[in-house]
Amino acid sequence: MKENQVGVQTADTQTAAKKVNTLVQITDRLYELFDNIKIRFSVLAVALAVLLYLPMRSSMYFMEVMTNVWFYVVMCLGLNIIVGFAGLLSLGYAAFFAVGAYTTGILILKYGMSFWLTLPISALMAVLAGLAIGTPTLKLRSDYLAIVTLGFGEMTRLAARNMAITGRATGLVGISRPYFFGLHLYKINHYYYAFLALAILSIFVSYRLMDSRLGRAWKCIREDEDAAEAMGINVVAIRLYAFVLGSVFGALAGSFMAVKMTAISPDSFLFTQSVNILLAVVLGGMGKIPGVILGAFVMVIFPEVFRGIGQYRMLIFGLVLLILMIYRPQGLWPDRSGTISSKVKDKTCKDEVI
Amino acid sequence: MFLLDIKDLTLRFGGIVPVNKVSFGIEEGSIESLIGPNGAGKTSLFNCLTGFYKAQEGDILFQGQSVMKLKPHKITELGMARTFQNLRLFKNLTVMENIMSGMHCRASAGLAGAVFRPPSQRAEEKRIKEVAIECMDFVGILDKKNMIAKNLPYGDQRRVEWARALATQPKLLLLDEPAAGLNYDEKMQLVELIKRIRDELKITVFLIEHDMGLVMKVSEKIFVIDYGMKIAEGTAQEVQNNPRVIEAYLGKEEDKAV
Amino acid sequence: MSFQEIFIQQVVNGLLLGSFYGLVALGYSMVYGIVKLLNFAHADVYMVGGFCSLTLLTLFKDTFLGNSWTGIVVSMLITMVIVGLLGVVIERIAYKPLREAPRLSLLITALGVSMILYNSVMVVTGGEYRAYKTGLGFQGISIGSVFVTHTQIILTVAAVALMLVLHLFITKTMYGKAMRAISMDLDCCRLMGVNCNKIIALTFFVGTALAASAGTMAGVYYGSLHFFMGFVIGIKAFTAAVIGGIGIIPGAMLGGLLLGLLESFGTQIPFIGSEWKDVFSFSILIIILIFKPTGLLGKKESERM
Structure with missing residues (x-):
């Protein structure tokens, strides 16, 4: 009996490893550099310093755009938990944003509540909304979820349009702006910082989630639900977790948006809004946090730069979505060449085995 | 008491009965196998044991506890792990x-x-x-x-x-055709591995397999099913000489000409 | 109006509405059955069908085909062919390259196609409503105070006739048999020598053509078109497909009619009213998904491990 034949495949694997192209090598080098804790901290510190300093030097318009970017980052990271981590397509994400915005708006306007107190309630409402939409579809194939979320998004908007408490078609106007330890938040720069803080928090939480028991379970479900179930993962509960968490991100972003804009109307939560957020996530790279951030940047800045495209915008987005899925389904952000750490790279086997 | 005790288990899909009143028990600390011709209901039985299919009648006791109504992840949590026939990584x-x-x-x-x-x-x-x-x-x-x-x-x-x-960290490991697609050397390693799993890790192993050589080598006890029903059980020797098993695999005399 | 009359009026309305839903639901169901894809673009194809037939009708206006049912029928048939081919093109460009890709990619692609379709129409029409002038009057039959226009009757009959033709096509022809076979096992059909790509293309053609016919009928019935008109009917047709059991052809028809009836009765319930109509049918979807996710005619799915 021959034993220990494990090493047999090393010969052909080494030749395969040489095929790795230069672009992948460059990104891998960057990834490696970034793995070094000192380099990572200095890069992040510089980036943070720049971001904090930005409002001192920039125009109102630029700050408005940047605030929007952070707002998008939060929403996209939220949706990324659902779509990227857990692999569930949600097409009504704007609904969660609406839940947050309306909760805060109503509580401030009708009950005179402090903005900060509305946040936990807004999060709670998002949890309830996430459960309401997630529960009926949990045991079904995930594509049902796509259309149910699509319907849910539309119904939330219709409900907001038709209910007295949400101000019907006009929406809510005159939501008062909050104080932060005595500081009245009314300038765009204040909101820039608020959304930046929210974005950093979201990034932090996303990273922590990704590298956790919960995050791994999501990835497993995304890959193969039956196998995940066989590994003792409660697929239903873990899916619901993703849904609820993602909706909380959206609702918090919505709450902040409500006080920034001081007015909200049902038309802020159109289907196109949900699609834009999804596109940002797909564009950057589903499940990859830096990719999602990049996607949010592109989605906000692109229409600002190309103002002339006007009504062609969504048409172009549709085309981008199509082309991406066919030619680069992993999104703009490069993959780590198979997440192989440098030490074992020489053993790479690129051959696809059935 | 058996580690896993299957009692009159019956699974129906419409008019088809892939598992029909099957009963047997698996001894703790043993290596046992389930064999049967293609389509005999082996994988269906496995799927019932691990909760992927819900059998309509009978009972499955794992360490004395009924797992009939439990979801697959709960069953895994109780200590029954499985692999899949077609790789599901x-x-x-x-x-x-x-x-x-x-x-x-x-x-x-x-x-x-x-x-x-x-x-x-x-x-x-x-x-x-x-x-x-x-x-x-x-x-x-x-x-x-x-x-x-x-x-x-x-x-x-x-x-x-x-x-x-x-x-x-299971107590019972269910392997669904672990040798499918492996070459001779790998199969021999598998035999060793299965034995080590039992001896070193103290895990009971129950496998479905087509490769008779492998089954005969590792199993202390073999169960044979055909058309959803158990037709034989015993040691490798006993099963090999059982006329009903031979019939199930090779057909009756008159069919042989075909 | 007496209760009875309201009842009959709602049945009539419901049947017409339901046959639209049924026609669109058929496409969802056929495509889902065969390539397991939830084709988001399907609802937009319905809308494109409406606009396509409107364009043709405008062309016919001064010919002998103008302002007549013949003209509408001719334009509908041409529309069905044109839009059917569009469906084939969509499949070829967007879905075929991704047949082995993860489901999520395919769904996102479908979403992309949907966006391309409705935004193209938006750009062309400037996002405005377009009147669908048929030149037909509002004559009809009245029984008591129940009034049914000729248009309503003809459209309902036409829709039901189309469904029957499809049913015969699926059950009686070789192509239909091939479709049903592919929906069971694509790989096996390939091995059996079925030209799967051709059959899948055909499925898209038929499904899309039916949606286009529904779009034409909706134009005739409502008298106006809008680039976003497919959105809501898409959700509803999907609901209809789910009610009947997705992937099951008669189920889609049944589900469509049922949803149409439920909806027209639903709006009669006090406190619901027509502005809540869409919310109402969406709730039906949720309820069905909770209690009978496989639909009325669906069988339990069993996947091989």
């Missing part, structure tokens, strides 16, 4: 991540644990990694731990599946 995850998934049901960190990382969570993560490494080492794929599962050769993918099942 998490293809785009690393080998390490694949194996770590097995520890999911042996850990408890939730949202708070993930975000705040208290010492208890850190300790748990460390333990998960240790167990995963042990499991990979045990089946001999430790050197491939950072590779993406789908890039591995077939034989290694099989090993990942075994290691992943072992990582759930």
Whole structure:
């Protein structure tokens, strides 16, 4: 009996490893550099310093755009938990944003509540909304979820349009702006910082989630639900977790948006809004946090730069979505060449085995 | 008492009865096999045991507890792990991540644990990694731990599946055709591995297999089913000489000409 | 109006509405059955069908085909062919390259196609409503105070006739048999020598053509078109397909009619009213998904491990 034949495949694997192209090598080098804790901290510190300093030097318009970017980052990271981590397509994400915005708006306007107190309630409402939409579809194939979320998004908007408490078609106007330890938040720069803080928090939480028991379970479900179930993962509960968490991100972003804009109307939560957020996530790279951030940047800045495209915008987005899925389904952000750490790279086997 | 006791188990899909009043028990600490011709209902039976199919009649007792109504993840948590006939790895995850998934049901960190990382969570993560490494080492794929599962050769993918099942720290391991697609050497290694799983890890093994050579080599007891019904059980010798088994596999005399 | 009359009036309305839903639902169901894809673009194809037939009708206006049912029928048939081919093109460009890709990618692609379709129409029409002038009057039959226009009757009959033709096509022809076979096992059909790509293309053609016919009928019935008109009917047709059991052809028809009836009765319930109509049918979807996710005619799915 021959034993220990494990090493047999090393010969052909080494030749395969040489095929790795230069672009992948460059990104891998960057990834490696970034793995070094000192380099990572200095890069992040510089980036943070720049971001904090930005409002001192920039125009109102630029700050408005940047605030929007952070707002998008939060929403996209939220949706990324659902779509990227857990692999569930949600097409009504704007609904969660609406839940947050309306909760805060109503509580401030009708009950005179402090903005900060509305946040936990807004999060709670998002949890309830996430459960309401997630529960009926949990045991079904995930594509049902796509259309149910699509319907849910539309119904939330219709409900907001038709209910007295949400101000019907006009929406809510005159939501008062909050104080932060005595500081009245009314300038765009204040909101820039608020959304930046929210974005950093979201990034932090996303990273922590990704590298956790919960995050791994999501990835497993995304890959193969039956196998995940066989590994003792409660697929239903873990899916619901993703849904609820993602909706909380959206609702918090919505709450902040409500006080920034001081007015909200049902038309802020159109289907196109949900699609834009999804596109940002797909564009950057589903499940990859830096990719999602990049996607949010592109989605906000692109229409600002190309103002002339006007009504062609969504048409172009549709085309981008199509082309991406066919030619680069992993999104703009490069993959780590198979997440192989440098030490074992020489053993790479690129051959696809059935 | 049997570790796993199956009593008059019946599974129906409309008019088809893939599992028909099957009863048998699996002794703790043994290696036993289930054989039968293609379409005899072996995998259906497996799926009933692990909760993927819900049998209509009968009972399945695991350590004296009925698991008939339980969901698959609960059954895994109780200590019954399985592999799949057609590989069902998490293809785009690393080998390490694949194996770590097995520890999911042996850990408890939730949202708070993930975000705040208290010492208890850190300790748990460390333990998960240790167990995963042990499991990979045990089946001999430790050197491939950072590779993406789908890039591995077939034989290694099989090993990942075994290691992943072992990582759930089961009392009973159900292997669904573990030797399918393996070459001779790999099969011999599998025989050794199955024996080591039982002897070193003290895990009871129950397998479905087509390769008679392998079955005869490892099993202490063999159950034979055909058309959903159990037709024989016994040692390799007994089963080999059982006329009903021979008939099930080779057909009756008059069919032979075809 | 007496209760009885309201009842009959709602049945009539419901049947017409339901046959539109049924026609669109058929496409969802056929495509889902065969390539397991939830084709988001399907609802937009319905809308494109409406606009296509409107364009043709405008062209016919001064010919002998103008302002007549013949003209509408001719334009509908041409529309069905043109839009059917569009469906084939969509499949070829967007879905075929991704046949082996993960489901999520395919769904996102479908979403992309949907966006391309409705935004193209938006750009062309400037996002305005377009009147669908048929030149037909509002003559009809009245029984008591129940009034049914000729248009309503003809459209309902036409829709039901189309469904029957499809049913015969699926059950009696070789192509239909091939479709049903592919929906069971694509790989096996390939091995058996079925030209799967051709059959899948055909499925898209038929499904899309039916949606286009529904779009034409909706134009005739409502008298106006809008680039976003497919959105809501898409959700509803999907609901109809789910009610009947997705992937099951008669189920889609049944589900469509049922949803149409439920909806027209639903709006009669006090406190619901027509502005809540869409919310109402969406709730039906949720209820069905909770209690009978496989639909009325669906069988339990069993996947091989």
